[in-house]
Amino acid sequence: MLRLGRSAIFLLLIGALRSVAGPAEEHWAFKPVRALEPPEPGAMSRNAIDAFVQARLKSKGLAPAPEADAVTLVRRVYLVALGLPPTPEQVSAYKNNYERLVDHVLASPQFGERWARHWLDVVRFAETHGFEMNQPRANAWRYRDYVIRALNEDKPYDQFLREQLAGEALGEDAATGFIVGGPWDQVKSPDVVLTANQRADELHDMVSTTSSALLGLTVGCARCHDHKFDPIPQTDYYAIKACFADVQHGERRLKTPDYEARMAEADKLRARLSELDARWAECEPHAPVNARLNVEVFKPVAAKKVRFTIRNTTALEPCIDELEIWTADSRNVALARSGAIARASSVYPNSEIHRLEHINDGKYGNSWSWISAEATKGWIEIEFPRVETITKILWGRDRDEKYKDRLATEYEIAADGNVIASSSNREPYKPDPALKPFPPERKKIQQQIADLAGASMVYAGTFAKPEPTHRFHRGDPMLKREIIDPGVLSKIFPVRDEVRSVTSNRLALANWIADPRNPLTAR
Numbered sequence: 001m002l003r004l005g006r007s008a009i010f011l012l013l014i015g016a017l018r019s020v021a022g023p024a025e026e027h028w029a030f031k032p033v034r035a036l037e038p039p040e041p042g043a044m045s046r047n048a049i050d051a052f053v054q055a056r057l058k059s060k061g062l063a064p065a066p067e068a069d070a071v072t073l074v075r076r077v078y079l080v081a082l083g084l085p086p087t088p089e090q091v092s093a094y095k096n097n098y099e100r101l102v103d104h105v106l107a108s109p110q111f112g113e114r115w116a117r118h119w120l121d122v123v124r125f126a127e128t129h130g131f132e133m134n135q136p137r138a139n140a141w142r143y144r145d146y147v148i149r150a151l152n153e154d155k156p157y158d159q160f161l162r163e164q165l166a167g168e169a170l171g172e173d174a175a176t177g178f179i180v181g182g183p184w185d186q187v188k189s190p191d192v193v194l195t196a197n198q199r200a201d202e203l204h205d206m207v208s209t210t211s212s213a214l215l216g217l218t219v220g221c222a223r224c225h226d227h228k229f230d231p232i233p234q235t236d237y238y239a240i241k242a243c244f245a246d247v248q249h250g251e252r253r254l255k256t257p258d259y260e261a262r263m264a265e266a267d268k269l270r271a272r273l274s275e276l277d278a279r280w281a282e283c284e285p286h287a288p289v290n291a292r293l294n295v296e297v298f299k300p301v302a303a304k305k306v307r308f309t310i311r312n313t314t315a316l317e318p319c320i321d322e323l324e325i326w327t328a329d330s331r332n333v334a335l336a337r338s339g340a341i342a343r344a345s346s347v348y349p350n351s352e353i354h355r356l357e358h359i360n361d362g363k364y365g366n367s368w369s370w371i372s373a374e375a376t377k378g379w380i381e382i383e384f385p386r387v388e389t390i391t392k393i394l395w396g397r398d399r400d401e402k403y404k405d406r407l408a409t410e411y412e413i414a415a416d417g418n419v420i421a422s423s424s425n426r427e428p429y430k431p432d433p434a435l436k437p438f439p440p441e442r443k444k445i446q447q448q449i450a451d452l453a454g455a456s457m458v459y460a461g462t463f464a465k466p467e468p469t470h471r472f473h474r475g476d477p478m479l480k481r482e483i484i485d486p487g488v489l490s491k492i493f494p495v496r497d498e499v500r501s502v503t504s505n506r507l508a509l510a511n512w513i514a515d516p517r518n519p520l521t522a523r
Contacts, residue, residue: 143177
């Protein structure tokens, strides 16, 4: 005899009720919001909301509680709006002027601090990564302060929502801290199954939080199958997931009003630092390679791009913290800020600190480096916006001198396909060579650069070209099925044309959520 568990019976019952009640999208919560005429006002009604409340009380045979006295009302407003009781002087000042009282508490900076706490709880904001390492996010506080400021400025709610999904496109860089506010597993693995599941979990957190916090809907339930109760096919989950496919956890530069001026000053200091480094390394141009810094000097050559090809390392995948390409007039034309584009044979997967963009971002050290995904080999290429006449190249494994592994020992450097330097021009590699110290001025310049750059960092995610989003059979990342395009819910307010009308998928999703016709957002 077939036996059904209680959960199976419950699901069958729900299905039977649905067949009687009609399709799920006909539920009141999925219908457009409509205006209602308020009931006839009662004796204690002062506005339409009072009329609705009193009509409901009357229908249940209940009477309103007695009206609070003036002092109690002042205390309630302070405690609800600011989380603090009023002083006796404030009670005296506002007990007979409620409009002035409300204006006063709404103008208080503590109003934003009080109500931001509720929003930050809803969007699972934290200032550490979670998981076993649980390391702090030094610049996550900028999102918290953005929320406080938005509330105190009385920012329109639809704009508030748009900024949190696509703030980098709307002049509010810190707002996208919303997307990456959840936990992030820093401990990566070469195991492809574990890595794929970690990435799937990161994106799932973004989808689930967005839907529950902004739509009041558990879209995350459709990760493995069609939603059991709401009209959300599994493909809708992956359509929304595709909108976030360009997002990675991490910090990026915050574009403040003085951003360009600070970056220009930092570039001058970097040029000075590179001059010091070049003089340090040029004293022994044919010395064995070392993990700290190496310089390749050659006759001036005109080129549009330079490729650094690594054929062997001391161990593991090769790592370079910065690739500098200098002209005779002392310009580092490899910098991304100068328009140079970096490419690589591969990039170490799922790492916040070992990324392609770090090869030419002007920062040094292991935490701002590129690592190949291929054992003992790989290549990195820099293409300039125009043909440049170059004279020397600086590179190292870790200019901060903390790491010596992953050092390229056999390599060649080509300009537009023509070899201009290689390891064959150097003496054979020797482990732990005795290196003369860097000049004392170097540390001072490094700190000045860090101060200029660090003042503008925000933990609000980094954005890269998204990979295709596949539907996962039963939610398993190793069971990829068809590719799913970015989109919105297909059964509830399916305005797909508007989603594709802007260049950013996240901004399109934000516009759909903030659309006044969307029945979910108001709910």
